[in-house]
Amino acid sequence: MDALLTFLSSCNLFSCASSLLVGLVCVVWFANVYSPPERPxxxxxxxxxxxxxxxxxxxxxxxxxxxxxxxxxxxxxxxxxxxxxxxxxxxxxxxxxxxxxxxxxxxxxxxxxxxxxxxxxxxxxxxxxxxxxxxxxxxxxxxxxxxxxxxxxxxxxxxxxxxxxxxxxxxxxxxxxxTSRRIFTYGGTDDFQLMxxxxxxxxxxxxxxxxxxxxxxxxxxxxxxxxxxxxxxxxxxxxxxQGYNIAKGLPTLMNWAGLRRLYNYHVTKHLRKVVRRHSDVLFVPPVERRDDSSTGCCLIPDMERTLSATSLMEIDTHLQRHLVKFNSLEEYYEQDSCCHYLHNITxxxxxxxxxxxxxxxxxxxxxxxxxxxxxxxxxxxxxxxxxxxxxxxxxxxxxxxxxxxxxxxxxxxxxxxxxxxxxx
Structure with a gap:
């Protein structure tokens, strides 16, 4: 009986040591400690x-x-x-x-x-x-x-x-x-121009x-x-x-590669707080919902879907696209991407x-x-x-x-x- 207890005790110690070793290896791997510093x-x-x-x-x-x-x-x-x-x-x-x-x-x-x-x-x-x-x-x-x-x-x-x-x-x-019905956008330059x-x-x-x-x-x-x-x-x-191309960059945040979907949610959570703080200005009562005759875009964003969004693209779909009056996310993202203008900076x-x-x-x-x-x-x-x-x-x-x-x-x-x- 004593021999059995001794054997089980040694097994438990071995199991604990193995778990600690595996845990340490995982931490070292995740922390990327062995990645050597390099010149840029x-x-x-x-x-x-x-x-x-x-x-x-x-x-x-x-x-x-x-x-x-x-x-x-x-x-x-x-x-x-x-x-x-x-x-x-x-x-x-x-x-x-x-x-x-x-x-x-x-x-x-x-x-x-x-x-x-x-x-x-x-x-x-x-x-x-x-x-x-x-x-x-x-x-x-x-x-x-x-x-x-x-x-x-x-x-x-x-x-x-x-x-x-x-x-x-x-x-x-x-x-x-x-004091007006809009917030910042990814590439809007008018506010910066005022400064x-x-x-x-x-x-x-x-x-x-x-x-x-x-x-x-x-x-x-x-x-x-x-x-x-x-x-x-x-x-x-x-x-x-920065990512230079919003139209190509934002869709990558919907993927789990590199945990980007998690970061997308974290940024979206912050942006939801901004929207909620100004909801009385940004969202007009549904009875006033109407379309813009010149663009065909709905002028009134969807508050419920915006405040429950889990990604930036959802907020852009239900809020931003309507405020800036674009027919599609693709059109909005292309317009706001700096990659189309870099060649002019000489x-x-x-x-x-x-x-x-x-x-x-x-x-x-x-x-x-x-x-x-x-x-x-x-x-x-x-x-x-x-x-x-x-x-x-x-x-x-x-x-x-x-x-x-x-x-x-x-x-x-x-x-x-x-x-x-x-x-x-």
Whole structure:
């Protein structure tokens, strides 16, 4: 009997040890710990006559591109874990920066808001047009200047002496109510134009650097490409973690590959909160439901289906498509995609940054950015092995550095673009 108990006890110990070993292997596999850090892949067109193109000049001045990117050892090499930690760290450790709220009223009655952040102990505001440095930032989907990841970037820009103006996507802020029947769209540029008008009126003759984050990158690139004369106001433009083609990108979020369907639901859940907060403005009583005689589109969205949506495409089907008056999602997505306008951006240095392990952006979508950078000498495409979606945490074993890799990349690009502009 004692021998039997001893045997069973040893079996239990072996079983526990085996379970722990299997669990440890799974954790190591999921965390991708053994994925070695690498230098970013950099793509730009080299000029044949032996001179350096704009993108090449920028690349040689950004030392960060010559270095390996080291994410946090225990969790930074998994795109999923970086995305999770990104939300945790940003939520509990937000930087303290204070901006001044400004409002502009659009032609349709919408009240557009943006916050301007001034560098401390700087004479930048009073300096002349030649030396004043201004940056304009467009956040990701449903976000504004209150988001921690935006404020980290603002803080680093302020440290460089830049005045930073951040667009708040229409409907995103909890303390700003809608004054017209619409919210932000994936590629609408009218709201950003109102902010740009204010910036250029406030500091006439000044040159700006634009930064678009995720969906904001799509808006910025579309803004510069749909009317090329807008580029004359810009020293440089940065796009981070966007997918370039909405018509091809959003359907991939309906698939479970890379857990994209789960991320789709998470983003949709946030967007539902935005819609619910403004439901009294966005949804008209059913008795007033009617069609637009000129387009044939139903003008009244479906509140019940919108507020129960589990994907972005459902919200677009039952709400957004009707508000922007498109006959189909395909037409709406094609119209809002910056990929159709990139070829028009030739007069300003452009930096496009993506990560291979981005759980939201399928890798085939990055062909657009690579083709653009390979064709035009003003564009630089940077692809990191790690970084997830807008995270790019850097350094440490468990606790990362306070400044992320992407913050350093953007600020180095800003310095390089500014230097090149002053040399011309």
């Amino acid at each position: 892949r950099v793509v730009y067109k080299k000029v044949k006559d032996g001179t350096s193109g704009v993108a090449e000049k920028v690349a040689t001045r950004c030392n960060i591109l010559m270095e390996k990117y080291f994410p946090p050892l225990l969790w930074g090499r998994s795109g999923h874990l970086q995305a999770h930690m990104y939300g945790f760290i940003c939520r509990f450790f937000p930087p303290q920066v204070n901006g001044q709220r400004h409002r502009r009223v659009a032609a349709d009655g919408a009240t557009i808001t943006f916050d301007v952040f001034y560098p401390q102990l700087s004479t930048n505001c009073e300096s002349n047009d030649e030396t004043r440095r201004i940056a304009v930032v467009i956040p990701g989907i449903g976000n504004g200047s209150d988001r921690p990841y935006v404020r980290v970037l603002v803080r680093e820009m302020n440290r460089l002496g830049y005045i930073v103006s951040v667009l708040n996507h229409l409907g995103a802020l909890e303390d700003e109510m809608l 740009m008008d204010w910036v250029l009126e406030r500091w006439p003759g000044s040159m700006v650097i634009g930064v678009g984050l995720s969906m904001g990158g799509n808006v910025l690139m579309k803004y510069l490409g749909e009317k090329p004369n807008r580029q004359r106001h810009f020293v440089g433009a940065v796009s981070v973690c 007069d300003v240095p452009v930096l496009l940054v993506n990560a291979q392990d981005d759980p939201l952006v399928a890798e085939f979508l990055l062909e657009t950015a690579e083709d653009y950078a390979s064709t035009f000498s003003n564009a630089l495409f940077v692809l990191t092995k790690h970084g997830s979606h807008l995270a790019f945490f850097e350094g440490g074993i468990l606790i990362p550095n306070t400044v992320t890799w992407i913050d350093r990349m953007i600020t180095q690009f800003m310095k390089a673009a500014d230097e090149i502009h002053r040399e011309i």
